Amino acid sequence: MRAVGMFRVRKGIHAFTAPKPSITSPNHVLVRILETGVDGTDFGILKSNIPDIAKDRDRLILGHEVLGMVEAHGKEVQGFRKGDFVTATVRRGCGICAPCLHNQSDMCLTGLYTERGIHKTDGFLTEYFVDESQYLLKIPRELAQFGVFVEPLSIAEKAVEQIRHIQSRLPWACGHKKHGFDQPGWGHCKTALVIGAGPLGFLATALLRLEDVDVYVVEIVPEDHYKVEMIKKLGAKYIDARGKTPEEIVHLCCSLSTLDIIFEASGASKLALSLIPLMSRSSIYLMTGIPRGIKMEELDSHSILRQIVRHNIVIVGSVNSNLRHFQQALHDIPRINARFKGILNEAITHRFPLAKAEKAFEVQDEKQLKIVVEVHPLESHKR
Numbered sequence: 001m002r003a004v005g006m007f008r009v010r011k012g013i014h015a016f017t018a019p020k021p022s023i024t025s026p027n028h029v030l031v032r033i034l035e036t037g038v039d040g041t042d043f044g045i046l047k048s049n050i051p052d053i054a055k056d057r058d059r060l061i062l063g064h065e066v067l068g069m070v071e072a073h074g075k076e077v078q079g080f081r082k083g084d085f086v087t088a089t090v091r092r093g094c095g096i097c098a099p100c101l102h103n104q105s106d107m108c109l110t111g112l113y114t115e116r117g118i119h120k121t122d123g124f125l126t127e128y129f130v131d132e133s134q135y136l137l138k139i140p141r142e143l144a145q146f147g148v149f150v151e152p153l154s155i156a157e158k159a160v161e162q163i164r165h166i167q168s169r170l171p172w173a174c175g176h177k178k179h180g181f182d183q184p185g186w187g188h189c190k191t192a193l194v195i196g197a198g199p200l201g202f203l204a205t206a207l208l209r210l211e212d213v214d215v216y217v218v219e220i221v222p223e224d225h226y227k228v229e230m231i232k233k234l235g236a237k238y239i240d241a242r243g244k245t246p247e248e249i250v251h252l253c254c255s256l257s258t259l260d261i262i263f264e265a266s267g268a269s270k271l272a273l274s275l276i277p278l279m280s281r282s283s284i285y286l287m288t289g290i291p292r293g294i295k296m297e298e299l300d301s302h303s304i305l306r307q308i309v310r311h312n313i314v315i316v317g318s319v320n321s322n323l324r325h326f327q328q329a330l331h332d333i334p335r336i337n338a339r340f341k342g343i344l345n346e347a348i349t350h351r352f353p354l355a356k357a358e359k360a361f362e363v364q365d366e367k368q369l370k371i372v373v374e375v376h377p378l379e380s381h382k383r
Contacts, residue, residue, distance in 0.1 A: 008053050009058070025074055028073065042062050065150075100113065103134070105322060106158065149347075194215060205217055205234050209340075216237045219239075349371070
Protein backbone atom coordinates (compact mmCIF):
# COMPACT_ATOMS: atom_id res chain seq x y z
CA MET A 1 0.00 0.00 0.00
CA ARG A 2 1.11 3.59 -0.58
CA ALA A 3 2.51 5.51 2.38
CA VAL A 4 4.07 8.93 2.91
CA GLY A 5 6.69 9.74 5.51
CA MET A 6 10.36 10.28 6.28
CA PHE A 7 13.50 8.14 6.28
CA ARG A 8 16.37 8.04 8.73
CA VAL A 9 19.03 8.61 6.06
CA ARG A 10 17.10 10.57 3.41
CA LYS A 11 16.02 14.18 3.91
CA GLY A 12 12.55 15.41 3.12
CA ILE A 13 9.15 13.82 2.61
CA HIS A 14 8.85 10.67 0.49
CA ALA A 15 6.25 8.25 -0.83
CA PHE A 16 6.97 4.55 -0.53
CA THR A 17 5.29 1.16 -0.43
CA ALA A 18 4.46 -0.35 2.97
CA PRO A 19 2.92 -3.76 3.70
CA LYS A 20 -0.80 -3.76 4.43
CA PRO A 21 -1.29 -4.54 8.13
CA SER A 22 -3.30 -7.53 9.26
CA ILE A 23 -5.26 -8.52 12.34
CA THR A 24 -3.04 -10.54 14.69
CA SER A 25 -4.97 -10.16 17.95
CA PRO A 26 -8.62 -10.80 18.90
CA ASN A 27 -8.78 -7.14 20.04
CA HIS A 28 -7.49 -5.71 16.77
CA VAL A 29 -9.46 -3.62 14.29
CA LEU A 30 -8.43 -3.18 10.65
CA VAL A 31 -9.30 0.34 9.49
CA ARG A 32 -9.47 1.60 5.92
CA ILE A 33 -8.22 5.21 5.99
CA LEU A 34 -10.45 7.77 4.30
CA GLU A 35 -8.87 11.11 5.26
CA THR A 36 -5.74 12.24 7.09
CA GLY A 37 -5.17 15.75 8.41
CA VAL A 38 -1.83 17.52 8.12
CA ASP A 39 -0.94 20.05 10.83
CA GLY A 40 1.86 22.06 12.41
CA THR A 41 3.38 19.02 14.12
CA ASP A 42 3.85 17.34 10.74
CA PHE A 43 5.35 20.50 9.26
CA GLY A 44 7.64 20.82 12.28
CA ILE A 45 8.95 17.27 11.92
CA LEU A 46 9.68 17.90 8.24
CA LYS A 47 11.28 21.32 8.83
CA SER A 48 13.62 20.02 11.53
CA ASN A 49 14.33 16.96 9.39
CA ILE A 50 14.67 14.83 12.53
CA PRO A 51 11.94 12.18 12.38
CA ASP A 52 11.61 10.24 15.63
CA ILE A 53 12.02 6.75 14.21
CA ALA A 54 12.09 3.55 16.29
CA LYS A 55 15.55 1.98 16.63
CA ASP A 56 14.63 -1.11 14.62
CA ARG A 57 13.05 0.87 11.73
CA ASP A 58 14.47 3.02 8.94
CA ARG A 59 11.39 5.20 8.28
CA LEU A 60 8.26 6.69 9.83
CA ILE A 61 4.83 7.11 8.24
CA LEU A 62 3.58 10.58 9.17
CA GLY A 63 0.04 11.72 10.01
CA HIS A 64 -1.80 11.62 13.34
CA GLU A 65 -5.25 12.99 12.49
CA VAL A 66 -7.45 10.37 10.88
CA LEU A 67 -10.90 9.46 9.67
CA GLY A 68 -11.35 5.81 8.75
CA MET A 69 -13.85 3.02 8.29
CA VAL A 70 -13.79 -0.37 9.97
CA GLU A 71 -12.85 -3.03 7.43
CA ALA A 72 -12.64 -6.04 9.78
CA HIS A 73 -12.05 -6.84 13.44
CA GLY A 74 -10.93 -9.58 15.80
CA LYS A 75 -13.41 -11.91 17.49
CA GLU A 76 -13.19 -10.21 20.91
CA VAL A 77 -13.87 -6.67 19.65
CA GLN A 78 -17.11 -5.18 20.90
CA GLY A 79 -18.83 -1.94 19.95
CA PHE A 80 -17.46 -1.80 16.41
CA ARG A 81 -18.61 -3.42 13.20
CA LYS A 82 -17.64 -3.32 9.55
CA GLY A 83 -18.64 -0.02 7.95
CA ASP A 84 -18.39 2.11 11.13
CA PHE A 85 -16.66 5.47 10.78
CA VAL A 86 -13.87 5.85 13.34
CA THR A 87 -10.97 7.99 14.42
CA ALA A 88 -8.02 6.99 16.58
CA THR A 89 -6.15 8.49 19.50
CA VAL A 90 -2.46 9.22 18.98
CA ARG A 91 -0.50 8.12 22.05
CA ARG A 92 0.03 4.52 23.16
CA GLY A 93 0.91 4.24 26.84
CA CYS A 94 4.03 2.80 28.44
CA GLY A 95 2.05 0.10 30.27
CA ILE A 96 3.99 0.86 33.44
CA CYS A 97 2.89 4.11 35.14
CA ALA A 98 -0.48 4.73 36.80
CA PRO A 99 -1.79 7.25 34.22
CA CYS A 100 -1.10 4.88 31.31
CA LEU A 101 -2.65 1.96 33.19
CA HIS A 102 -5.77 4.09 33.66
CA ASN A 103 -6.09 5.10 29.98
CA GLN A 104 -4.55 8.54 30.49
CA SER A 105 -1.33 8.11 28.54
CA ASP A 106 -1.32 11.84 27.78
CA MET A 107 -0.06 12.21 31.38
CA CYS A 108 2.57 9.44 31.12
CA LEU A 109 5.18 9.55 33.90
CA THR A 110 7.92 7.46 32.27
CA GLY A 111 8.17 8.98 28.79
CA LEU A 112 8.18 5.45 27.34
CA TYR A 113 5.02 5.99 25.30
CA THR A 114 4.80 5.97 21.50
CA GLU A 115 2.73 8.24 19.27
CA ARG A 116 1.16 7.50 15.90
CA GLY A 117 2.95 9.44 13.16
CA ILE A 118 5.09 11.38 15.64
CA HIS A 119 7.11 9.25 18.02
CA LYS A 120 8.36 5.79 17.03
CA THR A 121 5.07 4.44 15.63
CA ASP A 122 3.70 4.73 12.10
CA GLY A 123 0.91 7.21 11.47
CA PHE A 124 -2.01 7.53 9.11
CA LEU A 125 -0.67 8.95 5.82
CA THR A 126 -1.31 5.60 4.21
CA GLU A 127 -4.20 3.35 3.22
CA TYR A 128 -4.83 1.07 6.22
CA PHE A 129 -3.89 0.69 9.85
CA VAL A 130 -4.53 -1.88 12.59
CA ASP A 131 -4.99 -0.96 16.22
CA GLU A 132 -6.60 -2.18 19.42
CA SER A 133 -10.25 -1.23 19.74
CA GLN A 134 -9.61 0.68 22.99
CA TYR A 135 -7.85 3.41 20.96
CA LEU A 136 -10.72 3.93 18.52
CA LEU A 137 -13.74 6.19 18.71
CA LYS A 138 -16.85 5.64 16.60
CA ILE A 139 -18.00 8.68 14.66
CA PRO A 140 -21.69 9.13 13.76
CA ARG A 141 -22.28 9.03 10.02
CA GLU A 142 -23.58 12.61 10.00
CA LEU A 143 -20.31 13.87 11.54
CA ALA A 144 -17.91 11.85 9.37
CA GLN A 145 -17.05 14.89 7.24
CA PHE A 146 -15.55 16.48 10.37
CA GLY A 147 -13.60 13.40 11.46
CA VAL A 148 -10.15 14.97 10.94
CA PHE A 149 -11.06 17.73 13.41
CA VAL A 150 -11.57 15.36 16.34
CA GLU A 151 -7.87 14.91 17.20
CA PRO A 152 -6.81 18.59 17.03
CA LEU A 153 -9.96 19.70 18.84
CA SER A 154 -9.22 17.11 21.56
CA ILE A 155 -5.93 18.95 22.23
CA ALA A 156 -7.87 22.16 22.83
CA GLU A 157 -10.45 20.26 24.92
CA LYS A 158 -7.75 18.96 27.25
CA ALA A 159 -6.20 22.42 27.51
CA VAL A 160 -9.50 24.06 28.42
CA GLU A 161 -10.20 21.25 30.89
CA GLN A 162 -6.85 22.00 32.57
CA ILE A 163 -7.65 25.72 32.70
CA ARG A 164 -11.03 25.16 34.30
CA HIS A 165 -9.79 22.55 36.77
CA ILE A 166 -6.85 24.63 37.98
CA GLN A 167 -8.71 27.95 38.10
CA SER A 168 -11.62 26.44 40.02
CA ARG A 169 -9.37 27.24 43.02
CA LEU A 170 -10.72 30.79 42.53
CA PRO A 171 -14.47 30.61 43.26
CA TRP A 172 -14.56 34.40 43.48
CA ALA A 173 -13.19 34.86 39.93
CA CYS A 174 -15.92 37.40 39.23
CA GLY A 175 -18.96 38.76 41.06
CA HIS A 176 -21.37 36.28 39.50
CA LYS A 177 -21.79 32.91 41.22
CA LYS A 178 -22.68 31.21 37.94
CA HIS A 179 -19.43 32.32 36.27
CA GLY A 180 -17.02 30.29 38.38
CA PHE A 181 -14.59 28.12 36.41
CA ASP A 182 -16.41 25.03 37.71
CA GLN A 183 -19.82 26.28 36.53
CA PRO A 184 -21.56 25.71 33.17
CA GLY A 185 -21.47 29.47 32.47
CA TRP A 186 -17.79 29.78 33.33
CA GLY A 187 -16.77 31.73 30.22
CA HIS A 188 -18.70 34.88 31.00
CA CYS A 189 -16.68 37.80 32.40
CA LYS A 190 -13.41 36.20 31.18
CA THR A 191 -10.87 37.57 28.71
CA ALA A 192 -8.43 35.33 26.85
CA LEU A 193 -5.48 35.97 24.58
CA VAL A 194 -4.82 33.19 22.06
CA ILE A 195 -1.36 33.18 20.49
CA GLY A 196 -1.57 31.77 16.97
CA ALA A 197 -4.41 31.51 14.45
CA GLY A 198 -3.39 28.22 12.87
CA PRO A 199 -5.58 25.11 13.15
CA LEU A 200 -5.05 24.69 16.91
CA GLY A 201 -5.40 28.40 17.68
CA PHE A 202 -8.55 28.49 15.55
CA LEU A 203 -10.08 25.50 17.36
CA ALA A 204 -9.05 26.82 20.79
CA THR A 205 -10.71 30.12 19.92
CA ALA A 206 -13.84 28.26 18.83
CA LEU A 207 -14.04 26.41 22.15
CA LEU A 208 -13.49 29.58 24.20
CA ARG A 209 -16.03 31.55 22.17
CA LEU A 210 -18.49 28.67 22.52
CA GLU A 211 -18.38 29.44 26.26
CA ASP A 212 -18.66 33.22 25.63
CA VAL A 213 -15.10 34.08 26.62
CA ASP A 214 -14.00 37.44 25.21
CA VAL A 215 -11.14 36.31 22.94
CA TYR A 216 -8.30 38.21 21.27
CA VAL A 217 -6.10 36.32 18.81
CA VAL A 218 -2.49 37.30 18.10
CA GLU A 219 -0.85 36.48 14.77
CA ILE A 220 1.67 37.97 12.33
CA VAL A 221 -0.51 38.19 9.22
CA PRO A 222 -2.39 41.15 7.69
CA GLU A 223 -5.95 41.99 8.61
CA ASP A 224 -7.32 40.62 5.32
CA HIS A 225 -5.74 37.17 5.76
CA TYR A 226 -8.07 34.15 5.64
CA LYS A 227 -7.06 33.08 9.17
CA VAL A 228 -8.16 36.48 10.49
CA GLU A 229 -11.43 36.25 8.57
CA MET A 230 -12.10 32.89 10.21
CA ILE A 231 -11.36 33.90 13.79
CA LYS A 232 -13.53 36.99 13.34
CA LYS A 233 -16.40 34.72 12.27
CA LEU A 234 -16.00 33.12 15.69
CA GLY A 235 -16.58 36.52 17.29
CA ALA A 236 -12.95 36.95 18.32
CA LYS A 237 -10.90 40.12 17.86
CA TYR A 238 -7.59 40.22 16.02
CA ILE A 239 -4.26 41.74 17.02
CA ASP A 240 -1.54 41.93 14.37
CA ALA A 241 1.64 41.44 16.40
CA ARG A 242 3.96 42.74 13.70
CA GLY A 243 5.82 45.80 14.96
CA LYS A 244 4.16 45.65 18.37
CA THR A 245 5.77 45.13 21.76
CA PRO A 246 4.32 42.63 24.24
CA GLU A 247 3.14 45.61 26.29
CA GLU A 248 1.23 47.00 23.32
CA ILE A 249 -0.35 43.61 22.59
CA VAL A 250 -1.65 43.23 26.14
CA HIS A 251 -2.85 46.84 26.21
CA LEU A 252 -4.91 46.25 23.07
CA CYS A 253 -6.77 43.34 24.63
CA CYS A 254 -6.92 44.23 28.28
CA SER A 255 -6.74 47.98 28.87
CA LEU A 256 -10.26 47.84 30.36
CA SER A 257 -10.27 44.30 31.77
CA THR A 258 -8.09 41.65 33.34
CA LEU A 259 -6.30 39.09 31.20
CA ASP A 260 -7.67 35.87 32.72
CA ILE A 261 -6.27 33.34 30.24
CA ILE A 262 -3.40 33.13 27.79
CA PHE A 263 -3.61 30.16 25.43
CA GLU A 264 -0.32 29.65 23.59
CA ALA A 265 -0.81 27.71 20.34
CA SER A 266 2.11 28.72 18.13
CA GLY A 267 5.42 27.70 19.68
CA ALA A 268 6.69 31.29 19.35
CA SER A 269 8.87 31.02 22.45
CA LYS A 270 10.14 34.60 22.73
CA LEU A 271 6.68 36.16 22.58
CA ALA A 272 5.31 33.44 24.87
CA LEU A 273 7.84 34.13 27.61
CA SER A 274 7.80 37.91 27.20
CA LEU A 275 4.08 38.02 28.03
CA ILE A 276 4.53 36.50 31.49
CA PRO A 277 5.51 39.79 33.21
CA LEU A 278 2.31 41.35 31.83
CA MET A 279 -0.16 38.79 33.17
CA SER A 280 -3.00 39.77 35.47
CA ARG A 281 -3.27 38.64 39.07
CA SER A 282 -4.41 35.03 39.59
CA SER A 283 -4.44 34.40 35.84
CA ILE A 284 -3.40 31.24 33.99
CA TYR A 285 -1.09 30.64 31.04
CA LEU A 286 -1.70 27.43 29.08
CA MET A 287 1.09 26.43 26.69
CA THR A 288 0.72 23.89 23.88
CA GLY A 289 3.38 24.92 21.37
CA ILE A 290 6.55 22.82 21.16
CA PRO A 291 9.40 24.68 19.42
CA ARG A 292 12.23 22.58 18.03
CA GLY A 293 15.95 23.18 18.19
CA ILE A 294 17.70 25.79 20.32
CA LYS A 295 17.03 29.53 20.39
CA MET A 296 18.85 31.92 22.72
CA GLU A 297 16.99 35.05 23.83
CA GLU A 298 17.67 37.77 26.41
CA LEU A 299 14.80 38.17 28.87
CA ASP A 300 14.28 39.85 32.23
CA SER A 301 14.26 36.72 34.38
CA HIS A 302 13.70 38.66 37.61
CA SER A 303 10.55 40.24 36.18
CA ILE A 304 9.21 36.86 35.04
CA LEU A 305 9.73 35.16 38.40
CA ARG A 306 8.52 38.16 40.37
CA GLN A 307 5.27 38.34 38.38
CA ILE A 308 4.56 34.63 38.79
CA VAL A 309 5.06 34.67 42.54
CA ARG A 310 3.58 38.01 43.52
CA HIS A 311 0.49 37.65 41.34
CA ASN A 312 -0.37 33.99 42.06
CA ILE A 313 0.04 33.13 38.40
CA VAL A 314 -0.24 29.59 37.05
CA ILE A 315 1.76 28.46 34.03
CA VAL A 316 0.95 24.99 32.76
CA GLY A 317 1.94 22.90 29.76
CA SER A 318 -0.56 20.63 28.06
CA VAL A 319 0.34 17.98 25.51
CA ASN A 320 -1.60 15.28 23.70
CA SER A 321 -5.05 14.07 24.87
CA ASN A 322 -6.87 10.88 25.75
CA LEU A 323 -10.10 9.18 24.69
CA ARG A 324 -12.19 11.30 27.06
CA HIS A 325 -11.03 14.46 25.27
CA PHE A 326 -11.78 12.85 21.90
CA GLN A 327 -15.30 12.14 23.11
CA GLN A 328 -15.71 15.74 24.27
CA ALA A 329 -14.44 16.98 20.92
CA LEU A 330 -16.99 14.82 19.12
CA HIS A 331 -19.68 16.32 21.36
CA ASP A 332 -18.57 19.90 20.65
CA ILE A 333 -18.08 19.68 16.88
CA PRO A 334 -21.82 20.01 16.07
CA ARG A 335 -22.14 22.73 18.73
CA ILE A 336 -19.36 24.76 17.12
CA ASN A 337 -20.74 24.29 13.63
CA ALA A 338 -24.26 25.23 14.72
CA ARG A 339 -23.22 28.28 16.78
CA PHE A 340 -20.88 29.64 14.11
CA LYS A 341 -22.95 28.86 11.02
CA GLY A 342 -21.07 25.94 9.50
CA ILE A 343 -17.61 27.35 10.07
CA LEU A 344 -15.91 23.94 10.14
CA ASN A 345 -17.03 23.41 6.55
CA GLU A 346 -14.97 26.48 5.64
CA ALA A 347 -11.92 25.52 7.71
CA ILE A 348 -10.65 22.81 5.33
CA THR A 349 -8.95 24.94 2.69
CA HIS A 350 -6.80 22.43 0.81
CA ARG A 351 -7.32 18.80 -0.22
CA PHE A 352 -4.86 16.46 -1.91
CA PRO A 353 -5.19 12.84 -3.00
CA LEU A 354 -2.81 10.38 -1.37
CA ALA A 355 -1.04 10.04 -4.73
CA LYS A 356 0.00 13.70 -4.36
CA ALA A 357 0.28 13.88 -0.58
CA GLU A 358 3.80 15.31 -0.76
CA LYS A 359 2.23 18.47 -2.23
CA ALA A 360 0.36 19.02 1.04
CA PHE A 361 3.69 19.93 2.63
CA GLU A 362 4.44 22.55 -0.03
CA VAL A 363 1.34 24.73 0.41
CA GLN A 364 2.12 28.44 0.63
CA ASP A 365 -1.26 30.10 0.39
CA GLU A 366 -2.82 33.08 2.16
CA LYS A 367 -6.05 31.10 2.44
CA GLN A 368 -4.37 28.12 4.10
CA LEU A 369 -5.91 26.84 7.34
CA LYS A 370 -6.65 23.11 7.43
CA ILE A 371 -5.04 20.67 4.97
CA VAL A 372 -6.47 17.22 4.35
CA VAL A 373 -5.14 14.27 2.38
CA GLU A 374 -7.92 12.19 0.82
CA VAL A 375 -6.94 8.53 0.87
CA HIS A 376 -10.23 6.93 -0.17
CA PRO A 377 -13.08 9.29 -1.18
CA LEU A 378 -15.35 9.89 1.79
CA GLU A 379 -18.46 10.53 -0.30
CA SER A 380 -18.38 7.03 -1.77
CA HIS A 381 -18.49 5.59 1.77
CA LYS A 382 -21.32 7.75 3.18
CA ARG A 383 -24.15 6.12 1.29
